[in-house]
Amino acid sequence: MEQDRAAGGRHRRSVDLGDGRYARASIALKLYRRTRRIRAYLRWSCNGATRERYVCEVDHPTRGENLAEAWRQARLMGLVTDPPPPEGSTASSDAVRAVMRANRAKDTGPELALRRLLHASGLRYRVDARPVPEVRRKADLVFPGVRLAVFVDGCFWHGCPEHYRPATRNAEFWREKIEGNRNRDRETNDILRAAGWNVIRVWEHEAPEMAAELVSREVRARRSGSGPSPPFATGDGR
Incomplete structure (x- = not known):
């Protein structure tokens, strides 16, 4: 739930694996004690193996703000995307479909x-x-x-x-x-x-x-x- 809130919804945490497959990713925050810097990494699973990609450094006062910033940067970098809605759905995107289902x-x-x-x-x-x-x-x-x-x-x-x-x-x-x-x-x-x-x-x-x-x-x-x-x-x- 924490990751969903920061990303703007579960549907916005998807990594495109190709061939129509998607994995749900999470953001991991790592504090480097020597430098006191916090780095954000995107993590997801592919074929049973964990993949990781550096996203950015964050320096907000709360964990929630740092996660939200990391998700924004991951989206700007094209690391995550919204998967298409299921075949036959009239929604323009999975994000719209999520809104429709929630209403x-x-x-x-x-x-x-x-x-x-x-x-x-x-x-x-x-x-x-x-x-x-x-x-x-x-x-x-x-x-x-x-x-x-x-x-x-x-x-x-x-x-x-x-x-x-x-x-x-x-x-x-x-x-x-x-x-x-x-x-x-x-x-x-x-x-x-x-x-x-x-x-x-x-x-x-x-x-x-x-x-x-x-x-x-x-x-x-x-x-x-x-x-x-x-x-x-x-x-x-x-």
Whole structure:
């Protein structure tokens, strides 16, 4: 796990052995006591034998920072690569495939973090529910009493303007897929607003504390009778 975090994911620790074979590498840090210098080496296994390649010297204050620097240099040197996705996969790379697999439909990490904070503040809500029963659209959090629907949108599937990067493989397929999701988001906003609901959308990369404060403020404003805010959606204004 330490190596995965430093490299940016397990899929980014691959050494190309040729003939379609890949080995998972690790970074070893060696302290040379005489010089007090730390050198980083890339290690992997090939045909039962351990191979090693010098990467660079590192001098950050923590082991995690040194590992991350060594992985960055190894990638710049072309020592590691992302293996291609399995045959038949629509992902443009193994990195994209990893993101796709990590993006669950519900109970994602950002959703759970937001729910914990809201619950700790005393708010109660419905999870993964339809704000309007007869409309087949679910929100991640629903506050029926104040008619507030909250969505936590994944950066990949919903086309985050800050983090989404267009695919290079099957580019047209993914462009249409993501744009379709964004259009559906806008349509959902319009449907709920027309039914008298307010909508809050937050990106998964946004701090859960800020999202929780936004939701809490809106719920309490509506409960206090000070009047609901004009219908809105956070994020990119969808």
